[in-house]
Amino acid sequence: MSSAQPCFLRRWVHSCEEDIEHARTYRPSDWQLPRSRPPRHVLEFEPDRFVSRVGGPADSFVTREGRWSVDPGEPDLLQLEWQDATQPAFIEIVSCSDELLQVRVISGSIE
Numbered sequence: 001m002s003s004a005q006p007c008f009l010r011r012w013v014h015s016c017e018e019d020i021e022h023a024r025t026y027r028p029s030d031w032q033l034p035r036s037r038p039p040r041h042v043l044e045f046e047p048d049r050f051v052s053r054v055g056g057p058a059d060s061f062v063t064r065e066g067r068w069s070v071d072p073g074e075p076d077l078l079q080l081e082w083q084d085a086t087q088p089a090f091i092e093i094v095s096c097s098d099e100l101l102q103v104r105v106i107s108g109s110i111e
Helices: none
Strands: 011-014 024-028 042-046 049-055 061-071 074-082 089-096 101-107
Touching: none
Parallel strands: none
Antiparallel strands: 011 024, 011 042, 024 101, 042 049, 049 061, 061 074, 074 089, 089 101
8 A cells, every 4th residue: 555545545335245254345335235234334534534333223323433544664554543442443454446445453443
């Protein structure tokens, strides 16, 4: 990931059907995914913040917000600092393109 604007800056929806061993697969929010029960996990990366939405009671979404940062020495490792948590989460970008984001959770929670 050595570009001026990281490829993951957009809204992604978990495509659990495509998960691989040790990595979660996400597709762009406009991707045609089959219906899912419960609601699909959503990750949204913006230049200055990070949002996670997961299914909650009565098919609503529970939203968490925070900030993300990249370690210059580890460009594929993201640190996610949640507003509601004392410990950050760390994820590795396994694969990233216009159509696919695969991440491996190193520590913490992204939901």
